[in-house]
Amino acid sequence: MRTSPHREEPCAAVAIPASLAADVEGYDWARDGVGESGGAVYRLHGKPGHPDLFLKQGEGTCATDVTDEMVRLMWLAAFLPVPAVRGFVRTPDAAWLLMTAIPGLTAWQALEAFPAERPAIVDALADFLRRFHAIPVSDCPFTSNHACRLAQARRRLDAGLVDVEDFDEERQGWNAEQVWDAMTALLPLAPDSVVTHGDFSLDNLLWHNGTITGCIDVGRAGVADRYQDLAILWNCLCDFEAALQKRLFHRYATAAPDWRKLNFHLMLDEFF
Structure with a gap:
């Protein structure tokens, strides 16, 4: 179960739903290579005066996984420190979840x-x-x-x-x-x-x-x-x-x- 601390690679911004575009404007993008389970995870960083964000995107069964995470994040927030949901979009075939980053x-x-x-x-x-x-x-x-x-x-x-x-x-x-x-x-x-x-x-x-x-x-x-x-x-x-x-x-x-x-x-x- 060992993973590398060098877990991500810089990448270009990916296409996202229009309703999330304003939230991610001006960020640099890096793709996370750990624990994706078939979906895609991106760290958005480097925007002056703004905290890092994470974007999860999944298609097919992975879209269901992303949706499951969104629902649980909303519920767990009353009990524990978890990422805050900044935006969520679900279509019949795909899902996008934008979250705040946790420090550390x-x-x-x-x-x-x-x-x-x-x-x-x-x-x-x-x-x-x-x-x-x-x-x-x-x-x-x-x-x-x-x-x-x-x-x-x-x-x-x-x-x-x-x-x-x-x-x-x-x-x-x-x-x-x-x-x-x-x-x-x-x-x-x-x-x-x-x-x-x-x-x-x-x-x-x-x-x-x-x-x-x-x-x-x-x-x-x-x-x-x-x-x-x-x-x-x-x-x-x-x-x-x-x-x-x-x-x-x-x-x-x-x-x-x-x-x-x-x-x-x-x-x-x-x-x-």
Whole structure:
């Protein structure tokens, strides 16, 4: 799950709906190469006196993903620091989402750049995750539990959309059906439902001056087992030190890790 801090390349401005044109006028453009999931992500920057913006654009099923993110951003804004929606356009075939930028480095960039601060960064990540999971489940209109995700995963598997070359090291050389069989063999799992981010990875958390300043890429947010988030973050930390993985669970204040749930959610993530 390692990503490069050099995550974007300059590019020309792209065609956008007329209703968004005034908002993006005068900006320089760069295309983001991390975590696009089939869509396109652009950072708009360099306009004197104006903050950076991000634009997401998707077509087909990616348009639905962009729409899902817009709806969740609007809802999450009452609970957590997330990008503010500056504009949104949806057509039958495409969607455009314009958002404010959250200040800071990604958590991955911060862990890479400041080795001495890694324990404090992990503590901040765990604290932010507990804050996310403290949102009242009764207030959340979105469902992302593993039954829902399993149905999505099966559709992706049957459609040939699973990238087996991107599997974690433990499953290199496996095919998608082997992962499916190993994953479903771990069911049933006792539910422990909270409001989850859905993709709580180091690239989706921003860190600045000793704190997590917010989260991005919230299109999968919804009620699910807390291990949906814990497993992804734990797996990301393997790029650094095993001690940080242990620290995560200690700071999060959970009991000894539930390895059955953790492994299930790691395998589930292979399908997305």
